[in-house]
Amino acid sequence: MPRSADANKEMREESRQKILAAALAVFAEKGYNGATITEITKRAGVSRGLASYYFPNKHLLVDELLDAYLDGVAAIIDIPGTADERLAGIIDGVLSGLLNNLPVQGVILALVVQPSTHPIFAEVEARKDERLVRIEDSLRELFTERGAADPAVEEIMLRSVLEGVVYKAAVYGPQYPVEPVRQWLYRMYDLPEPKGTLAGVEPPPVTRLRASERGY
Known part of the structure; x- marks a missing residue:
């Protein structure tokens, strides 16, 4: 059964928040210059394509x-x-x-x-x-x-x-x-x-x- 529009919206927001939380964690450990989108993506547990869709850069x-x-x-x-x-x-x-x-x-x-x-x-x-x-x-x-x-x-x-x-x-x-x-x-x-x-x-x-x- 296809997901409803509300369910899709909720999942997208959940993914965004995971990425932001991961970014905070990586920034805390390595600073802004030492952090990479690849590492943030890995920490968030989402695909690189999804992370780049929401946040193309640091x-x-x-x-x-x-x-x-x-x-x-x-x-x-x-x-x-x-x-x-x-x-x-x-x-x-x-x-x-x-x-x-x-x-x-x-x-x-x-x-x-x-x-x-x-x-x-x-x-x-x-x-x-x-x-x-x-x-x-x-x-x-x-x-x-x-x-x-x-x-x-x-x-x-x-x-x-x-x-x-x-x-x-x-x-x-x-x-x-x-x-x-x-x-x-x-x-x-x-x-x-x-x-x-x-x-x-x-x-x-x-x-x-x-x-x-x-x-x-």
């Missing part, structure tokens, strides 16, 4: 990954509630992403800052400019509600601090003290103390951060 793979990353940022920002509730939700959303998808965060960070892939990120940002402006304006409105003297600077600093946290967590992996950092951010922004922890367990004491040869 550039398009990176474009898709960064596009999804920016959509994820937008989803974290677009939460309801008071200004304080929204700010707490943004902090928790970013830190939960670290706990749940730390290797992915590290790969995305590398793709953003590497000289060979940063121009692709710039292209994605330019294409998503309208959405990014809405994100920036939403954050600035949040800080306006909180009585900030310069909401634009507050928006830039929040993003800078959170991106710095992502960078450090990507470098130091599971030893990075996510929960103590969360509590520090709540205090810095004078938010009510969080109830419970993101991981559901009490964090270990903070130690000195040292990079592992094995990474994360």
Whole structure:
């Protein structure tokens, strides 16, 4: 019996997601320049022809990954509630992403800052400019509600601090003290103390951060 159009569409999307997941894994192991479409195809368990149909080159793979990353940022920002509730939700959303998808965060960070892939990120940002402006304006409105003297600077600093946290967590992996950092951010922004922890367990004491040869 022939598959329905919906079933075919679902299978195509499943194949695309397998390819993207494989690309993230290979980029994490070998970097953008060291990765090949052949290796990504093998890791995904799909034919080279199918992979090339969706993504004829690595550039398009990176474009898709960064596009999804920016959509994820937008989803974290677009939460309801008071200004304080929204700010707490943004902090928790970013830190939960670290706990749940730390290797992915590290790969995305590398793709953003590497000289060979940063121009692709710039292209994605330019294409998503309208959405990014809405994100920036939403954050600035949040800080306006909180009585900030310069909401634009507050928006830039929040993003800078959170991106710095992502960078450090990507470098130091599971030893990075996510929960103590969360509590520090709540205090810095004078938010009510969080109830419970993101991981559901009490964090270990903070130690000195040292990079592992094995990474994360």
